[in-house]
Amino acid sequence: MDRYEGFREFVHARQQSLMRTAYLLTGDTHLAEDLLQTVLTRVASHWPKLARNGNSEAYARKAMVNQYLSWRRRKHVELPSVALPEHGRSHDEVTVRRLALRQALGRLTPRQRAVLVLRFFEDRTQHETAQLMGCSPGTVKSQTHHALSRLRVLAPDLADLLADVPTEVHL
Numbered sequence: 001m002d003r004y005e006g007f008r009e010f011v012h013a014r015q016q017s018l019m020r021t022a023y024l025l026t027g028d029t030h031l032a033e034d035l036l037q038t039v040l041t042r043v044a045s046h047w048p049k050l051a052r053n054g055n056s057e058a059y060a061r062k063a064m065v066n067q068y069l070s071w072r073r074r075k076h077v078e079l080p081s082v083a084l085p086e087h088g089r090s091h092d093e094v095t096v097r098r099l100a101l102r103q104a105l106g107r108l109t110p111r112q113r114a115v116l117v118l119r120f121f122e123d124r125t126q127h128e129t130a131q132l133m134g135c136s137p138g139t140v141k142s143q144t145h146h147a148l149s150r151l152r153v154l155a156p157d158l159a160d161l162l163a164d165v166p167t168e169v170h171l
Contacts, residue, residue, distance in 0.1 A: 019036050
């Protein structure tokens with residue numbers, strides 16, 4: 001029996017979803033590819049156990065969040081920042097809003113960015129997010145609250161977009 005039986009199928013089935021999460025965490029295609037490659041290498045090394053337990057995707061997502069936070073802690077990876085275009089040019093409003101959001105997300109702490117990606121882009125519950133981040137649901141609530149508050153300060157032009165986002169906690 002092949003040690004990696006089922007691994008190729010797992011990668012083929014989940015690669016796009018994992019890559020999207022990696023991109024949302026890093027904000028850069030090349031860094032996302034590096035992050036995903038690092039995580040898939042880790043998944044492959046634990047594949048027999050993960051295949052038996054049936055929790056390979058959960059392990060991969062948790063490893064991805066941990067690796068991203070580790071990179072940021074060690075300042076190993078310098079994440080890009082996007083400058084907004086000058087106001088004199090004509091740009092599609094959606095593109096400008098996307099750039100403003102990307103720039104604001106890049107200025108959040110790694111944990112704040114991770115909690116927003118997991119909660120709002122991946123639509124994870126507080127409990128799932130807490131498990132993936134290795135913290136309590138209360139920490140997820142407070143990180144979400146602080147991240148959304150900071151986004152509102154960093155990108156006041158996006159206030160209408162953020163107005164409908166629940167802060168989840170009333171401190």
